[in-house]
Amino acid sequence: MSTVILLLITGLGLGALYFLIASGLSLIYGLMGVLNFAHGSFLTLGAYIGWEVARVLGADNWAVFIASVLVGAVVGAAFAAATEFFLIRKLYERHIEQVLVTVGLALASVALFDGIWGTDPIYVTGPSWLGGTTEILGASIPNNRFILILAAVLVLLGIVAFLKYTRYGLIIRAGVENRSMVTALGIDVRRAFTVVFAIGGAAAGVGGVLASSYYGYVSSGIGGSLLIFAFIVTVIGGLGSLSGAAIAAALVAVLQQFANFYLGGTGDFVVVLLLAVVLLVRPSGLLGSKA
Amino acid sequence: MSTLILTVRGLSAKIAGQQVVEDVSFDVPSTGVTALLGRNGVGKTSTIKGILGLIERRGEVTFYGDSDGDGDPGVRLDRQRTHRIVQRGIGYVPEDREVFSKLTVAENLRLAERDANPRREFVAELFPDLVARSGQLAGTLSGGQQQMLSLARALINTNRLLLVDEPTKGLAPIIVGEVADALEEAAKTVPVLLVEQNLQVVRRLAAGAIVIEGGRVVHTGDATELLDNDDMTRRFLGVHAEAGGQTPADSEATS
Ligand SMILES: Nc1ncnc2c1ncn2[C@@H]1O[C@H](COP(=O)(O)OP(=O)(O)OP(=O)(O)O)[C@@H](O)[C@H]1O
Numbered sequence A: 001m002s003t004v005i006l007l008l009i010t011g012l013g014l015g016a017l018y019f020l021i022a023s024g025l026s027l028i029y030g031l032m033g034v035l036n037f038a039h040g041s042f043l044t045l046g047a048y049i050g051w052e053v054a055r056v057l058g059a060d061n062w063a064v065f066i067a068s069v070l071v072g073a074v075v076g077a078a079f080a081a082a083t084e085f086f087l088i089r090k091l092y093e094r095h096i097e098q099v100l101v102t103v104g105l106a107l108a109s110v111a112l113f114d115g116i117w118g119t120d121p122i123y124v125t126g127p128s129w130l131g132g133t134t135e136i137l138g139a140s141i142p143n144n145r146f147i148l149i150l151a152a153v154l155v156l157l158g159i160v161a162f163l164k165y166t167r168y169g170l171i172i173r174a175g176v177e178n179r180s181m182v183t184a185l186g187i188d189v190r191r192a193f194t195v196v197f198a199i200g201g202a203a204a205g206v207g208g209v210l211a212s213s214y215y216g217y218v219s220s221g222i223g224g225s226l227l228i229f230a231f232i233v234t235v236i237g238g239l240g241s242l243s244g245a246a247i248a249a250a251l252v253a254v255l256q257q258f259a260n261f262y263l264g265g266t267g268d269f270v271v272v273l274l275l276a277v278v279l280l281v282r283p284s285g286l287l288g289s290k291a
Numbered sequence B: 001m002s003t004l005i006l007t008v009r010g011l012s013a014k015i016a017g018q019q020v021v022e023d024v025s026f027d028v029p030s031t032g033v034t035a036l037l038g039r040n041g042v043g044k045t046s047t048i049k050g051i052l053g054l055i056e057r058r059g060e061v062t063f064y065g066d067s068d069g070d071g072d073p074g075v076r077l078d079r080q081r082t083h084r085i086v087q088r089g090i091g092y093v094p095e096d097r098e099v100f101s102k103l104t105v106a107e108n109l110r111l112a113e114r115d116a117n118p119r120r121e122f123v124a125e126l127f128p129d130l131v132a133r134s135g136q137l138a139g140t141l142s143g144g145q146q147q148m149l150s151l152a153r154a155l156i157n158t159n160r161l162l163l164v165d166e167p168t169k170g171l172a173p174i175i176v177g178e179v180a181d182a183l184e185e186a187a188k189t190v191p192v193l194l195v196e197q198n199l200q201v202v203r204r205l206a207a208g209a210i211v212i213e214g215g216r217v218v219h220t221g222d223a224t225e226l227l228d229n230d231d232m233t234r235r236f237l238g239v240h241a242e243a244g245g246q247t248p249a250d251s252e253a254t255s
């Protein structure tokens, strides 16, 4: 029983991490039709900058931890908005070139991170509570899982509220459905593109700081390896669907944890299998609108 | 000769590399309803989309809506992006409504509001049903209600020109009448370029008529005169298609 609880909560923590990346991927794809392979780099930069903040201000401190999460969000948002503005926008509607440019940026930024911070992983510490565990029904749960889940829920609620209650949110929801009609109402939909990138980048930046806490280290490859699973989550949830991404993130990560434990480390394989099954049975994903 | 709100000169447009509008020229007067007519697939919708920049286009489109003076030199729309064109005061009611199905009626309208003082009361008076359904998702509205919403989206702003594409398509006769009423009301204050297959509606609303065939303008003139001429309606609009057969409609043959 305690193992099941541990796997479940750890899975949800990992799912929270997937969601922090997948939410942005899904929004960006939904509105612009761009598969953003550079999204992992937003996360990695957030992780490094978050670590720098902790290093300068002192790691074992809640205020510093929260500050590093917020700085990670800002840095991720800025990096993402700049990516949209300087690279993606120039290639408006040229989807293949857009994908290629994001792949190029992903490769180049990893090399840049290696150049700045070295190729060895940097071990991070945070407030001591984060490194500890909490007993739940006999299972010792690492505390950082709770923070991850909390952060993902807050990000989900924040994005939902933004989409529901702001004018940009309205434009984004309408644009996901029919972009050209939005422009035909006199709205410059390209501004919403920058906003969507910034939101996705902020969520990824938060994810970066929390991922370094989850894994205990930062490395230049941290975003890229999570990105693969985030893509799978996005496809399973239905490209462009935020709630689909949330459900799929939890599903994929929990399944992965259980398969790793009970089926001899086959977690990744089971996830890919799930992807194949979803693509065969429901090609538009769990909550996707059309193929 | 009345003043003009829009002139189109040598407009050509492509969709997916295929020429769908070819060297189209016509004028839209600054008052009343002008009908844009022609058989299915001749390029009426593409002409409207070309004016709005929703599809790739070439040619001169000049809009005289920025001043009331006679000496208005007009602004060229053909190099501008769609949202800028619309912001100049051009309302668009697309073929097939294109309401945002996952947004509520109220959200559809709110999204469309461009002006500092949107004409909410005017729209509410014209379409009381939409007020009653403001919280309903637009995708769950009936076809007629969606058409009203699509019209309301355009009429909520003070426009200088309306481009309306087949507003009565697929609607029951009584709803066709309601749509025509709304258009007639709107046309009292704003000129309308109207694509319409229902010739009774054209007869009721339109002053001028432009006929397109194979992506080109083949006739312009008075709407009533055109509709009263059996020979022309048969040739241009195929009203009695089975009696036709002599139509020079080969768009491929004419380069
Ligand atoms: N997306 C598209 N891809 C390829 N061809 C298209 C596309 N849209 C329109 N066309 C072609 O362009 C031509 C003109 O179409 P358009 O919609 O402008 O005609 P229309 O006069 O509005 O017809 P209708 O009265 O049926 O609405 C047609 O031959 C049509 O097949």
Ligand SMILES: [Mg+2]
Pocket: B044, B045, B046, B095, B165, B166
């Ligand atoms: Mg049409």
